[in-house]
Amino acid sequence: MIELKNISKDYIDGESITSALKNVNFKIEKGEFVSIMGPSGSGKSTLLHILSLFDRPTAGEYFFNVEDTSTLSDEQLAHLRNKTMGFVFQAFNLLGRSPVFENVELPLLYSDIPKDQRNAVVLKAVDSVGLSGKLNVECGHLSGGEKQRVAIARALVNDPDLIFADEPTGNLDSKSGAQVMSILHDLNEQGKTIILVTHETYTAQFAKRLIQLKDGEIISDGAIKERRNAKDEFIK
Amino acid sequence: MQNRDSIKTAVKGIIHGKLRSLLTILGIVIGIGSVILLMSIGDSAKQVILGQVQGVGSNLLFAVPGGSSGGRFSAPASSQGVVIKTLVQGDVDSLKREPTILAVAPLVTGQGRVISELNDVQTTFIGSNEDFFAVRNLVIDRGYKFTREDVDSLIQVAIIGPTIAETLFGEMDPIGKTFRMKNTTFRVVGISEKKGVGPLGIDEDSMIIIPVTVAQKKILGTDYYNLILMQAGDSYDVNFVKERAVSVLRQNHRITDPNKDDFTIHTQQESLELLGSITSIMTIFLTAIACISLVVGGIGIMNIMLVSVIERTKEIGLRKAVGATNKDILQQFLWESVILTGVGGIIGIISGILFNAVIYFVLIYIVKTNWVFSLPPSAIGIAFVVSTLTGVAFGIYPAREAARKSPIESLRYE
Incomplete structure (x- = not known):
């Protein structure tokens, strides 16, 4: 699904050049649950931005579903993001004054799903995160856990193959955090590829594979031996 | 993004900032209202003045002392205070x-x-x-x-x-x-x-x-x-x-x-043409003054839209993250300013007509003059086109600013 070849990213500020990523290489297959972990300044956010097609690398090649993304225009990248990717952010990034329904519907506005089919798709996504009863509640009035579940429903509504979760439990209490991880776990079980970006070892251990970054380089990449079970954590 | 969704999104954006939108619309209402009012007053004045000249009689010729020095409408010396x-x-x-x-x-x-x-x-x-x-x-x-x-x-x-x-x-x-x-x-x-x-x-x-x-x-x-x-x-x-x-x-x-x-003869038709051209110039002059308020209203739109773009940076980032293209964002913000000016234009046209009617009643029933009510269709047409163009002209820059925003920077914006 994803293949990075010698990806580098430099930021130029006046005369100083900062290398955020240096020759990063890896592949992620469909259905994987990967944690990308590293301390602040390790390059994990830069890597997430490149993987999610928000940003382009300075050097190297990024193949998404075998297609070289460097050949795609910004508009094509936006369409690709809309069709194949879902996003869950630490800060939820919801439209606070809009109801749950409209927040979840948002990606559909930029897709080619006809208007008459949108209702059913939104209801299904909201139902999958257990918020059917709050469809018309303004997101600003929801709890942190509920907000993140709305964000997950929004990430799911276009039925993407890949979900990016950027510190999804960072702003949540442990119970809500576990619930969110449990939902991501289920989605992975259903075949969705999940890429989780975190600086916490605890959260990273819910994934099947861990890529660790330091100073823009991969320092380890392998399966997690003692994987945490999000279901069990949530029940506790 | 379909135009219908783009318009719906723009309308929601306008409703979410009610007070801001109302104040923006007010600027356009005043501008368009002034254009309608002054064009109508100009046209009424023209009709009244021409009506008076026609009312003097029919098939008339006027001989005045003193020759006219040049063109068809040159004023004879006698009209400039010289006794001839x-x-x-x-x-x-x-x-x-x-x-x-x-x-x-x-x-x-x-x-x-x-x-x-x-x-x-x-x-x-x-x-x-x-x-x-x-x-x-x-x-x-x-x-x-x-x-x-x-x-x-x-x-x-x-x-x-x-x-x-x-x-x-x-x-x-x-x-x-x-x-x-x-x-x-x-x-x-x-x-x-x-x-x-x-x-x-x-x-x-x-x-x-x-x-x-x-x-x-x-x-x-x-x-x-x-x-x-x-x-x-x-x-x-x-x-x-x-x-x-x-x-x-x-x-x-x-x-x-x-x-x-040493004399000048004008026909009534020539006088009508002369007066017609004078009143037309007066109408154009009045409309130009009204247009200044429209420009001020337009700058108001641009100002408010620029503030709106900054306030909604995170929303722009989010929309881009979930698949909005630069064109989608540009369209959304452009629709917002066009709708604001469109609504302002319609209210302005109605207010202009109402004020015109008030002026008519005051001049007829209180001041007791021979005023006529005039509402040239061109005034409404011009006002509507100008208000929409104002929306586009003054909305395009903020909309482009919004469309250019980087999704990463926007999502990080606090």
Whole structure:
């Protein structure tokens, strides 16, 4: 699904050049649950931005579903993001004054799903995160856990193959955090590829594979031996 | 993104910032309202002024003393305050003999203090002959007009307007009563029909009309005319009659070189065209002033939209993250400004019409002038097009700023 070849990213500020990523290489297959972990300044956010097609690398090649993304225009990248990717952010990034329904519907506005089919798709996504009863509640009035579940429903509504979760439990209490991880776990079980970006070892251990970054380089990449079970954590 | 969704999103954006949107719309309402109002007032003024010139009579020609130096509409020297004495009784007699001319009314005008047994007042008088009433379409409400004999015999009679009649004689019947002007006593023989105050503030109901001979010999002490009014015969083309009149006066004044004419003759049509062009310029001038407020409204839109773009940076980032293209974001913000100006434009058009109606009622029923209600369709069309264009013109920059935002930077924005 994803293949990075010698990806580098430099930021130029006046005369100083900062290398955020240096020759990063890896592949992620469909259905994987990967944690990308590293301390602040390790390059994990830069890597997430490149993987999610928000940003382009300075050097190297990024193949998404075998297609070289460097050949795609910004508009094509936006369409690709809309069709194949879902996003869950630490800060939820919801439209606070809009109801749950409209927040979840948002990606559909930029897709080619006809208007008459949108209702059913939104209801299904909201139902999958257990918020059917709050469809018309303004997101600003929801709890942190509920907000993140709305964000997950929004990430799911276009039925993407890949979900990016950027510190999804960072702003949540442990119970809500576990619930969110449990939902991501289920989605992975259903075949969705999940890429989780975190600086916490605890959260990273819910994934099947861990890529660790330091100073823009991969320092380890392998399966997690003692994987945490999000279901069990949530029940506790 | 489909246009319908884009518009729906824009409308939601507008509703979420209600107060901000209302204030933005207000700027456009004032701008568009002013354009409608001033264009309508300009058009009304044009109709009233032209109506008054037409109301003076039909098929008219005006001879004024002094030649015009150049173009068709050049003003004769006499209209610039220079006293020119070239039009005299001999000219009137010759013009009366010209078969293409139906009636000839020479005119002198002046100001005088008028004293009656009840009151004394400063007013304007006109001295003319018996043809004046027919040429000017002046109807005598009560009494009678003075005759050729009255004029020839220097009889001191007067036709007065209803307003001055009331001022001078109160509730008494003015017919047969006398008043004094410059030591001359006049007997009122007729009251002219009520005409009201003209748009230029000339109150025709306060005028006094006396025989031209009396005015010249007993009041002004002159033997020349300020103006000669002529009515062309019905079966003749007015321009042909003008040529004939010019030829008669040149012959009288022994002028061989047309460039040395000491008089100027205008047809009523030429005067209408001149007045029409003056009022059109006035309307354009008024509209240009109104457009300044529209530009200010447009800058208001741009300002508010720029603030809105900054306030909604995170929303822009989110929309881009979930698949919005630069074009989608540009469209959304452009629709917002176009809808704001569109709504402002519609409310502005309605307010402009309402204010126009209020002005009409005030001028008709309170100030009592001969105002007409005018609402040129072009004013509405122009106002609507301009308001939409304002939305696009002043909305495009903020919308482009929004579209250019990097999704990463936008999502990080606090």
